[in-house]
Amino acid sequence: MPRYSTLINLVLFVLTALLAINIKMSAPKVSTNDWLAAAKYRRSVYGLKGTSKVPDSRVQEIVEEVLAFAPSSYNTQPVRVTLVTGEKHTQFWDIVIDIAEPILKAAGDAVWDKMSGILQSHKASYGSVVFWEDTTVTEEAKKTHASYAHLFDSFGEHATGMNQILVWTALELEGLGANLQHMNGIPPVEEALKKFLDVPASYKLRAHLNYGDEPAAHKDTVPPKRPASETFKYVH
Numbered sequence: 001m002p003r004y005s006t007l008i009n010l011v012l013f014v015l016t017a018l019l020a021i022n023i024k025m026s027a028p029k030v031s032t033n034d035w036l037a038a039a040k041y042r043r044s045v046y047g048l049k050g051t052s053k054v055p056d057s058r059v060q061e062i063v064e065e066v067l068a069f070a071p072s073s074y075n076t077q078p079v080r081v082t083l084v085t086g087e088k089h090t091q092f093w094d095i096v097i098d099i100a101e102p103i104l105k106a107a108g109d110a111v112w113d114k115m116s117g118i119l120q121s122h123k124a125s126y127g128s129v130v131f132w133e134d135t136t137v138t139e140e141a142k143k144t145h146a147s148y149a150h151l152f153d154s155f156g157e158h159a160t161g162m163n164q165i166l167v168w169t170a171l172e173l174e175g176l177g178a179n180l181q182h183m184n185g186i187p188p189v190e191e192a193l194k195k196f197l198d199v200p201a202s203y204k205l206r207a208h209l210n211y212g213d214e215p216a217a218h219k220d221t222v223p224p225k226r227p228a229s230e231t232f233k234y235v236h
């Protein structure tokens, strides 16, 4: 009898394991065209409001989910993210504007006249998802995979980009608008933001998504693109 129950237990174990494998491996119930339509829905949205119909906890959940599955070279995972909302988000933009102002003014009054309005409109948005690359991970990977060392700087960029597009799309599917900014274009701004957000010296600012409620109905028309005849080739 004990042998018999062992056999039953074994069969049950195998069946449960098979079921688990099946559950894990079956594709989610979203069609390829639905997935593409969702990705296509993402737009650069400007003039964002200082409100968010999506709770911060949900944005956090989305970012953590993306970080938990997005790809990176050799699965090295160099991407780090800071979510900034509320008063901290306003202070974030005050820092950007204070430091950028003399630098942009030095480039000419016309540059500052144009940029100050743009920066103020970013400041008026609700929050930022800030994407960093932890360069200690990148430097370590260069040693571990020495023959590919020359590729890891760009791999770090690719990995953060993949996280960016996933979070950007997800936030817009939630009903928010977002635009992608690169304040790392002004190095002293990056240094000040690192201090303000208290991240390690090894972090490099790669981009940040400004987000908030949309000022108008979502514009889902894709901006004009080059024809496939120019961008695609099928070799067979």
Ligand SMILES: Cc1cc2nc3c(=O)[nH]c(=O)nc-3n(C[C@H](O)[C@H](O)[C@H](O)COP(=O)(O)O)c2cc1C
Pocket: 042, 043, 044, 045, 179, 180, 181, 182, 222, 223
């Ligand atoms: C790598 C990359 C860098 C970008 N940098 C900026 C940026 O610094 N500021 C900005 O307003 N938009 C930026 N954008 C947004 C593009 O201008 C925008 O994606 C493009 O015009 C197409 O519009 P869409 O986002 O609505 O499809 C960037 C996009 C990518 C992919």
